[in-house]
Amino acid sequence: MAKEKKKPRPKAETPKGFRDYFGAEVAQRKEMLDKIAAVYHLYGFEALESSAVETVEALGKFLPDVDRPNEGVFAWQEDDAKQGQDWLALRYDLTAPLARVYAQNRNDLPTPYRRYAMGPVWRNEKPGPGRFRQFYQCDADTVGAGSVAADAEICAMLADTLEAVGIERGDYVVRVNNRKVLNGVMEVAGILDPSDPSKFEAERGIVLRAIDKLDRLGVEGVRALLGEGREDESGDFAKGAGLPEDQAEIVMVFLSARDNIRSKWERDGNISLRPGFAKSDFLGGTHFLDSKFATRLKEIRDSGTFEEREKLLNFGTISTLASLVESSEVGMAGLGELTEIADLLAAQGYEADRIVIDPSVVRGLGYYTGPVYEAELTFEIKDEKGRVRQFGSVAGGGRYDDLVKRFTGQEVPATGVSIGVDRLLAALHAKGRLSKDAVGPVIVTVMDRDRMAEYQTMVAELRTAGIRAEVYLGNPKNFGNQLKYADKRNAPVAIIEGSDEAERGVVQIKDLILGAKIAQTATLEEWKGQPAQREVARGDLVAEIRKMLDA
């Protein structure tokens, strides 16, 4: 310590963008993570905890924040570095480390490898209100399963998980899309050259990130980012993808497909289907007539259930996407996967009220190759400016068939989801689903410093009986401070034993919950005969406290 003497005192501050979690916050998160892990486990997933530190080369560069230092990660150089492996970094997600772990242990791990993981990840982002640079994720992934049944399963598990932690059915939807459909759209629009997809890689990233901001920036903001770029409120200019207007328009038609169908239908009672699109699929019969379909559309609009409405919109969206990408092989393949996922899920009871096909879901991360999905909470909250809005996304994921290949050279299909733990906790908080502040410990006060061993014996007896208890260990001089401490700890009971009590073989028990109630009540009548403090025999201490806590 002496070395520090001449220096100014260090500041007691969490670094900017970091925060600490206290007591109930930690317990609530743990409770939620335990519930999530139980669902993941039930689905056959195994725990993995990889190291927080990875080599920069193993992490790769997939973060949206390309303009940040080290492209968004916290990195440093190894001092004893050998050539080629000299930069280390904190993981920015749990997916890139999984790819590394699987590639490293592929001969020992089962295939498919189903793993779940939970823990902090770090992003070197610009700190801002509510934006933290360390946060928890809770992921489940299946590596080595190429079938979209694996994607469908993750979507089903995501729905089950949300319900397990306390989000009720009707308060969430899982939105599904497919990157291949987007690639098909870009191919059709002439943006992407199917013979050399790598040519457009950087621009494709800008397009993805632009679409991913639809929530925040709205249609016009995204359109600007697809074109020349956009000035934000602070005056900063974000360079756009530089698409000509006609190309940008095709992308906009794609990502707004569901919204456009909904608006038109709600206005006109009509949905434009691709010519020849099997209306029978929707009507569920083999005989179909345009007029019957048209009637049904209006019926559902005017008196359909939520599920019927969403099912119709799924149907219409797929029809529109099919019109858009029919000339693109990859686009139609993506559309096929999308419908297969929805069909598999519907067969298991995850219908359109929970599984929604939504082209505006693309996910910002660069590594997705097929299905992408997002869990959105649909109930309303007030934002920081008091405006009512939907709660929004709490989880997302997708298929990333090339991530393991980076290491091994061999294609290994993989898909998985990441739950934004803090967002989901905030949602549970908004819904009043979190366990309340736990009751504090029983406090044994210190009337007489020399009797410390006896006070310690009392708490030992209480703890042996499973009752949370402690001796007051601050300066005991001021008895009022001891009671203030008990109050701050939310203690249910304080125990008092001075030399007088000790001689008589008794202790005083102070019911702090009752005491607080009495203090709040104007008339004391009802509390008569229920004194907040009473004397019991020392030998009855544990039994009496047990009785009070059970009451």
Add this chain to the structure above:
Amino acid sequence: MAKEKKKPRPKAETPKGFRDYFGAEVAQRKEMLDKIAAVYHLYGFEALESSAVETVEALGKFLPDVDRPNEGVFAWQEDDAKQGQDWLALRYDLTAPLARVYAQNRNDLPTPYRRYAMGPVWRNEKPGPGRFRQFYQCDADTVGAGSVAADAEICAMLADTLEAVGIERGDYVVRVNNRKVLNGVMEVAGILDPSDPSKFEAERGIVLRAIDKLDRLGVEGVRALLGEGREDESGDFAKGAGLPEDQAEIVMVFLSARDNIRSKWERDGNISLRPGFAKSDFLGGTHFLDSKFATRLKEIRDSGTFEEREKLLNFGTISTLASLVESSEVGMAGLGELTEIADLLAAQGYEADRIVIDPSVVRGLGYYTGPVYEAELTFEIKDEKGRVRQFGSVAGGGRYDDLVKRFTGQEVPATGVSIGVDRLLAALHAKGRLSKDAVGPVIVTVMDRDRMAEYQTMVAELRTAGIRAEVYLGNPKNFGNQLKYADKRNAPVAIIEGSDEAERGVVQIKDLILGAKIAQTATLEEWKGQPAQREVARGDLVAEIRKMLDA
């Protein structure tokens, strides 16, 4: 991905000194940490989870590894740094962050503040076999309690914790010492100038670290480090504290006090007590005679219980320490605290069989100011070279009254313990106390890709009944691979339904546990009538599986 194309493939490796934890390892650690947290909670401690990243100035420089880059921490410079706060680092323990958190929130937190914390910490150490640069700690600390009752409580809790996770009484001791006694010894030896303790700060650190290595280097190794220095097996030379021989000798007498007393007593049946030292304290009577004491010493040596032996050694050790430091005020104060802690603990039933006074315990960290303690497991294991040795230390801690003061300028007393989670897990492993590998999921095999929705429905039914289950999601072509997978996952049951079974409304259930037993048994007689595979009605699937798993 395209950007990466021209580069060589990244290596799939954990960075040197880091590792990953799989399945059962994660579950076992979680189970142990949950048990520890339950004890901490019972003692009135509250959870805290601080950020993994701290400013370098907030962390301070207290690690033993002064010769390592950044003095043992992983640190990097903030790119958007303002002046004076530009270096961030990963926490190297949970104590320095606690001091920062308490200083930052002292007006809102109760005092005393009892908190527990668990999580990874990082050390920029030279990686080596079994030495990791990321490891778990699990701490409990009381901030704002100056009384040694707080230290005694932590020692009691440490003993309870070890027993709660499965270390039996008799397999551990908590060794206690006091830095003030060591300071007293150094004062007496003329090493430390009591009027200006800061003068010796650097050398004191070398002395501390030298003593802390007694376990590993033995008496001669420590003596060398107190003097000129020492060459290790690899030929590296570690510079010593440079003490003259007579000063080093006094330190050696101090730290070997308990061992020397034990050897002499076991050899001669005698213990040299400081003149006038109250033998009555030990004999428990008011009348005492040298001859009676001498007889008792031999009796205990020849037929005393473990507790009686250790109690005598505690007594003798205190006497020797009193002789050593009687001329030092700080030394005698430390000795007073040491005996007070032992007395408080004995009064609560934590006797000398569990609480041992041991001057060789000093702890390597620079911030301790008073009592220091360590939990040692006393059972024997074989080390990597096959030699039998005691398991050794699994937890340690002490009082650090100046750590919060660094931030606030005001003295805030504090004490706490840190459990080395991986060491304790290794101990439980050695004792066979860890839960076995959990049984894997029920595997529904895929005979017919088109029936995927039906297979998913089966697992959904099983999961709803709380049975862990999954559909095989790898390539289903080779049925043998599906069974190999089930085997690798330690699956208890495989379910088979082809189109034939589907038509007949049945499924095949394959009992993999029974199958494995049959495969191992030479005579098949006893398994007759218990076929490992049988057919059940589809509607009875869940009930049948439930029955098999319960059996």
